[in-house]
Amino acid sequence: EIVMTQSPATLSVSPGERATLSCRASQSLSSNLAWYQHKPGQAPRLLIFGASTRATGIPARFSGSGSETEFTLTISSLQSEDFAVYYCQQYNNWPQTFGQGTKVEI
Amino acid sequence: EVQLLESGGDLVQPGGSLRLSCAASGFTFSSYAMSWVRQAPGKGLEWVSSFNAIGGNTYYADSVKGRFTISRDNSKNTLYLEMSSLRAEDTAIYYCAKGRPSGKGLDYWGQGTLVTVSS
Numbered sequence: 088e089i090v091m092t093q094s095p096a097t098l099s100v101s102p103g104e105r106a107t108l109s110c111r112a113s114q115s116l117s118s119n120l121a122w123y124q125h126k127p128g129q130a131p132r133l134l135i136f137g138a139s140t141r142a143t144g145i146p147a148r149f150s151g152s153g154s155e156t157e158f159t160l161t162i163s164s165l166q167s168e169d170f171a172v173y174y175c176q177q178y179n180n181w182p183q184t185f186g187q188g189t190k191v192e193i
Numbered sequence: 194e195v196q197l198l199e200s201g202g203d204l205v206q207p208g209g210s211l212r213l214s215c216a217a218s219g220f221t222f223s224s225y226a227m228s229w230v231r232q233a234p235g236k237g238l239e240w241v242s243s244f245n246a247i248g249g250n251t252y253y254a255d256s257v258k259g260r261f262t263i264s265r266d267n268s269k270n271t272l273y274l275e276m277s278s279l280r281a282e283d284t285a286i287y288y289c290a291k292g293r294p295s296g297k298g299l300d301y302w303g304q305g306t307l308v309t310v311s312s
Contacts (some may be wrong), residue, residue, distance in 0.1 A: 088255065121298035123238070127304065130288065131230075131238065136298035143300075174238050179298055181252045183228075188237040 089113050089177050093186035098192060106162040108189045110175035115155045119179035122151055122160045125188075126171045134173075135160065165191070195219040197299040202306030204237045213306060215272040215289030222302075223267040226292035228299055229274050231285035239285075242274065243292070257283075273292050279310045 090113040100106050110120070116136040123129040133142040135151035138158055148163040162169055170193055175186040201213040215227070229241040242263040243252045251263050262275040272289055286307050290299035 114290075119297070123299075125238065131290075131299075132301035132302075133293075133300045134300050136293060136300075142298070150249075159299060171214070176240070176298070178298065182254050183240040183252075185230075185238045 088185050089116070089180055090184055091175055091177055091184050091186035093173075093175060093189050095189060096174075096187070097192060098118045099166075099193070100165055101193065102162050102167055106165055106169075106191055108160040108162075108173055108191070110153075110158040110160070111188050112158070112177055114177040114180075115153045116177050117152050119177060120151075120153070120158050121176045121178065122149075123174045123175060123176065124169075124171045132172070195291065197291065198299060198301045198305035199287065199289050202287065202308045204309045204311065205279055205308055206312050207280060209310070210275070210277040211279065211289055211308060213274040213276070213286045213289075213308070215274075215292070215303060217270045217272065217289075220291065222265075223268040225294075226296055227265060227272045228290045228292060229263065229272075230287070230288045230290055230299070230302075231283075232305075233282070233285040236285075241287070242247035244272065245296075246292075276308070279308075281310050282306060 094112045122135040123131045139151045172188045198216045228243040260278045264273045286305040288305045289303040290302040293300045
């Protein structure tokens with residue numbers, strides 16, 4: 088099983104600042120990685136697939152980069168609605184696995 | 194508009210069984226892989242199981258293999274998760290999710306259904 092490790096566990100930022108979230112895989116994924124945003128009481132939302140492709144309707148302030156084992160999600164200028172938990176997920180191998188999440192808080 | 198509506202969550206005793214359903218609409222259900230993902234209280238997301246559109250292959254997390262069975266009825270646009278030998282650690286919100294083409298991520302999710310395993 089591929090282990091996904093996200094850092095930091097919690098990221099404290101102010102509105103308008105840049106946030107950088109990291110995700111590391113225990114083995115190579117090529118670019119088979121997705122990022123999700125999850126708010127309490129809501130369904131998770133796909134942000135990025137293929138490591139760097141924004142999903143439909145996702146604002147340009149969200150960007151993904153990386154390949155193989157190191158990946159990054161960047162939120163260029165945090166808006167109030169961006170405070171949430173973010174998860175990376177690998178779909179390169181079965182079983183698919185999620186990271187433990189990064190909470191972005193004010 | 195894509196909609197996924199889960200149902201079937203309930204309070205069940207350890208060792209018991211439960212069947213979850215996910216009614217899909219707004220897309221050609223038979224053409225897409227479908228998955229179940231869960232979130233235990235205070236924990237992160239955990240992938241549980243997937244059912245491919247082509248070939249009918251199914252996949253399971255080690256934590257549920259042999260106890261859970263995923264199935265789909267394309268004539269009813271419905272995904273199922275049959276759960277047996279339930280344990281306290283299966284307590285979670287269970288989400289149904291639609292796969293993107295070629296399995297690259299999960300692009301639509303339901304609101305979830307709560308399963309509580311407790312005596």
